[in-house]
Amino acid sequence: MITIKTKDEIEKIRAAGAISAELFDYMKQYIQEGITTLELDKIAEDFILKHGAKPSFKNYEGFPGSICASINEEIIHGIPSKRKLKNGDIFTIDVGVLLHGFISDSARTYPVGKISDAHKKLLERTEAMLYKAIMQVAPNNTINDVGGVIEDMARKYGYGLVYDYCGHGVGYKNHEDPQISNFRCKDGRKKLRAGMVIAIEPMINLGKDGDITLDDGWTVVTPDYKYSCHWENTVAVTEDGFDILTIHPGTQDELLEKFKKYK
Numbered sequence: 001m002i003t004i005k006t007k008d009e010i011e012k013i014r015a016a017g018a019i020s021a022e023l024f025d026y027m028k029q030y031i032q033e034g035i036t037t038l039e040l041d042k043i044a045e046d047f048i049l050k051h052g053a054k055p056s057f058k059n060y061e062g063f064p065g066s067i068c069a070s071i072n073e074e075i076i077h078g079i080p081s082k083r084k085l086k087n088g089d090i091f092t093i094d095v096g097v098l099l100h101g102f103i104s105d106s107a108r109t110y111p112v113g114k115i116s117d118a119h120k121k122l123l124e125r126t127e128a129m130l131y132k133a134i135m136q137v138a139p140n141n142t143i144n145d146v147g148g149v150i151e152d153m154a155r156k157y158g159y160g161l162v163y164d165y166c167g168h169g170v171g172y173k174n175h176e177d178p179q180i181s182n183f184r185c186k187d188g189r190k191k192l193r194a195g196m197v198i199a200i201e202p203m204i205n206l207g208k209d210g211d212i213t214l215d216d217g218w219t220v221v222t223p224d225y226k227y228s229c230h231w232e233n234t235v236a237v238t239e240d241g242f243d244i245l246t247i248h249p250g251t252q253d254e255l256l257e258k259f260k261k262y263k
């Protein structure tokens, strides 16, 4: 069931999302060669708790971490572990923040030390796909208008798509209807309506389309072990467009300006 949030509820999701935006900045100093993803998970959890919130992924369907910690070929749902970051890695933090009963969901991919030019481009373009997709959010536009931007940009750059995982409604729960796929599909013909709150999350593979889930039941990797990048924001559909809830409040215009030039 698709839910419509009130303005007051959207402000509550923004308050959770503002903590995630702070967290993503705070984590930068720790994302360095030699640190384990378990150590990063603890640092992130402490930060969230200190801000009076809770990590909403922890114990969700049995997931053990406070963050999803995905390195290189890991697309999503990496379990925090003793694996150490290395120079040249790319590393994704995906995090749900629960504050006063409302949840925001967002993800960022970071470079570790010096990364290759191909990986730099993958990071920059995936972030651009997220913002270009967000620019399609408005009442009466369809979910396919959003996902179609990601599909077209990925194809233009020769990147692979992930079909088994997608964005979603969010706010009361970690995952709500509708699904927001990163490509055009039958279910994507539904229209967006003011008051919907959705997580838009391009997961883009440097190589082939597709994904494989490892035996741990969680970690999703690329089929060819080439690297994958993931960016996500929680976005409210407003009367005349959209409002991004998981960035620093007041920075939306400047972010959109930065990514307008991408096609």
Ligand code: MG
Residues within 6 Å of the ligand: 094, 095, 096, 105, 106, 107, 201, 232
């Ligand atoms: Mg997420």
Ligand code: MG
Residues within 6 Å of the ligand: 105, 106, 167, 168, 199, 201, 232
């Ligand atoms: Mg999500």
